[in-house]
Amino acid sequence: MVYELQVITQRANNRLGELINERLEWIKQRGYEVEIICERLDDDTDSLIFRLYLPDRDEGVFRIEDITYICKHQLAEAIAEHIVTAWESRLLWREIQRTCRAFPPGDKARLLSKAEEFMKCCHSSESLNLLMNFGRKSRIASRILGYIEDAPQLVVEGFITFWMQDYLTEIKFAVEVAIEELRNEKEYNDFVNLLRYFVETQPPKIQEVNLLMSSNGVFYLWDSAGSKIDDNYIEYYLEDMLFEEIDLDDVLVSILVTIAPRRIVIHENNPLPSKESVTMIRNVFQDRIVTCQGCERCGQLKGHEAGLRRP
Incomplete structure (x- = not known):
């Protein structure tokens, strides 16, 4: 059979x-x-x-x-x-x-x-x-x-x-x-x-911007002299944020594009959050970005976050 x-x-x-x-x-x-x-x-x-x-x-x-x-x-x-x-x-x-x-x-x-x-x-x-x-x-x-x-x-x-x-x-x-x-x-x-075209064709309002992001996505901006970036840039988007038409990530990208700096120093006290805004910034500014592997401000934020995590 x-x-x-x-x-x-x-x-x-x-x-x-x-x-x-x-x-x-x-x-x-x-x-x-x-x-x-x-x-x-x-x-x-x-x-x-x-x-x-x-x-x-x-x-x-x-x-x-x-x-x-x-x-x-x-x-x-x-x-x-x-x-x-x-x-x-x-x-x-x-x-x-x-x-x-x-x-x-x-x-x-x-x-x-x-x-x-x-x-x-x-x-x-x-x-x-x-x-x-x-x-x-x-x-x-x-x-x-x-x-x-x-x-x-x-x-x-x-x-x-x-x-x-x-x-x-x-x-x-x-x-x-x-x-x-x-x-x-x-x-x-x-x-x-x-x-990218807008950034390349606009004169920079500030030559260098330092960017530091905490693990929860809150960002800090200051110039090459260590002075905090004018709050007016953030206040411009405040109303939209209150009505949830724009989130903090969008605000960060918008501020950097508006300033159009020649150089952005990204401070990585911790691995950067896996956020779309970080990817967008890297794609838009490309070779204008420099990475800081550790400085006084990075250490201060790292110590502050460690203190918050202690029971």
């Missing part, structure tokens, strides 16, 4: 035979003969014929139908792994080509990278990402198992198209997220370039 399944799939990145061999190690260890025949149908397509040779009657602990079911289950798991690893990027690229025809090639490549990353890491929690990826693969495997229960052949592309509409919806959503992320990045870069 022989159980046979033919799988037709893309040639590129085809490790399906290896995946099946790995999955069926348990069955082979129990003396069952497994045969895998790979054939090239054309330049882009492979045919894989899988055969499991079974005895004519039940022998030992497991019945023939039990071994057959275990085999089908492991085949489904292997094919699901193959779809996720070998087909997912191809499906994402196909969706990008369909919906983003006017995009330049470089942007399409960036979209593919972002969409692939989203499919793997759509959540900030690594554990949740692992769980979601496992769940996606399990859903695909379950659908495959139901299909090969009676079908002797599985054409992967056709199966995805007609049996995995929910998976294709996830693919489409990942591309939409990538498009939005790329658009936001371009808008951000345009804004940074505008601020």
